[in-house]
Amino acid sequence: MLTEEERRERERARKRLWRAKNREHLRECGRRDYQKNREKMLERGKRYRLNLTPEQKERKKERDRNWQRKFYIENRKAILEKKRGRKQSKEYAREYWLKNRERLLKKKKEHRHNHLEQYQAQDAVKSAVASGKLKRPDRCGKCGRKSRIEAHHYKGYDRKYWLNVRWLCRSCHRIEDAMNGYLIIQIMNVLSVKS
Numbered sequence: 512m513l514t515e516e517e518r519r520e521r522e523r524a525r526k527r528l529w530r531a532k533n534r535e536h537l538r539e540c541g542r543r544d545y546q547k548n549r550e551k552m553l554e555r556g557k558r559y560r561l562n563l564t565p566e567q568k569e570r571k572k573e574r575d576r577n578w579q580r581k582f583y584i585e586n587r588k589a590i591l592e593k594k595r596g597r598k599q600s601k602e603y604a605r606e607y608w609l610k611n612r613e614r615l616l617k618k619k620k621e622h623r624h625n626h627l628e629q630y631q632a633q634d635a636v637k638s639a640v641a642s643g644k645l646k647r648p649d650r651c652g653k654c655g656r657k658s659r660i661e662a663h664h665y666k667g668y669d670r671k672y673w674l675n676v677r678w679l680c681r682s683c684h685r686i687e688d689a690m691n692g693y694l695i696i697q698i699m700n701v702l703s704v705k706s
């Protein structure tokens with residue numbers, strides 16, 4: 512004769528087995544129920560979250576965080592790939608631009624305002640190239656790489672130097688600018704020590 516506890520355990524095991532065997536079916540049912548009762552369930556979830564005590568809220572937060580962490584660790588590769596794929600796509604860039612148009616335009620305007628000389632120097636080069644006064648080569652003047660070539664204002668952005676440029680690839684241009692910034696900081700350090 513089985514004890515009450517044994518009988519219950521056997522029943523539980525039977526149910527577990529049935530669930531394991533019918534996992535797909537159960538998932539499908541769950542999906543269907545969710546679709547059918549979506550509004551009601553969302554409402555119930557909202558009510559549940561509103562009525563939580565602070566301790567319960569804290570516990571729930573911790574649970575959610577753990578779940579997110581676990582999900583991220585398990586699906587890290589897929590998540591990163593998806594993100595990267597999306598970010599590289601032209602549609603993503605377009606969508607991002609349209610979504611943040613106001614903010615981006617304002618930022619651009621601010622940047623132009625704060626770097627006015629630089630923009631004016633760039634515009635001067637652009638129109639000189641357009642009129643044929645300057646010619647933009649297709650190779651970097653420093654490393655010789657064939658790439659998108661930018662005008663580097665190595666003498667600064669003063670009006671008289673607007674067309675004094677070195678033609679550099681993007682990467683060499685960044686390095687030169689960083690070196691200039693570095694030199695300026697060094698010079699300022701020296702001056703501030705002396706004064």
Ligand SMILES: [Zn+2]
Binds near residue numbers: 651655680681684
């Ligand atoms: Zn280069």
